[in-house]
């Protein structure tokens with residue numbers, strides 16, 4: 001099928017697939033489907049896969065998670081990327097309006113409704129680094145609350161996958177990450193774009209943090 005209007009909202013850090021391809025998982029929003037959609041595998045050096053771009057793509061159903069799609073011809077990811085067309089690039093204001101138009105949810109509701117993606121309005125965000133023994137790397141984690149409607153007791157603690165957080169020159173430091181996402185700036189309201197793990201459906205990860213400027 002063809003999706004005409006996928007607006008790229010969140011891009012995860014690159015991962016190596018079994019046959020040597022490098023992919024980034026993407027969460028986008030389609031106005032036509034009125035849903036968040038997951039796209040994979042996407043070419044990790046694609047210039048078209050960029051936050052705020054509205055793209056037209058050819059996809060097939062991906063895994064059994066809701067609204068998961070695979071790009072066609074993804075065995076050759078450069079070729080699959082050639083099929084992607086940029087429709088337009090949204091302005092910061094248009095992105096802000098779009099994010100606000102998507103109903104915010106909670107981790108509790110996502111699990112209850114067996115949904116695999118959502119947008120959460122968090123409070124009490126804390127960013128930490130944790131050492132992963134398996135890959136010998138520090139990884140960023142976010143601790144937060146997603147509000148009174150969430151029936152999960154206590155705070156959520158989830159890995160941050162946003163590719164922006166893993167930039168080589170930036171270095172992984174909690175204070176740098178806090179300023180990258182404007183977390184301590186009262187003029188900004190953070191939104192978390194979360195998605196679940198394909199093998200562990202009740203485990204959610206933060207794919208991206210979107211901070212929009214507060215408009216009085």
Ligand SMILES: [Zn+2]
Pocket residue numbers: 106107108145146147150151152156
């Ligand atoms: Zn919650």
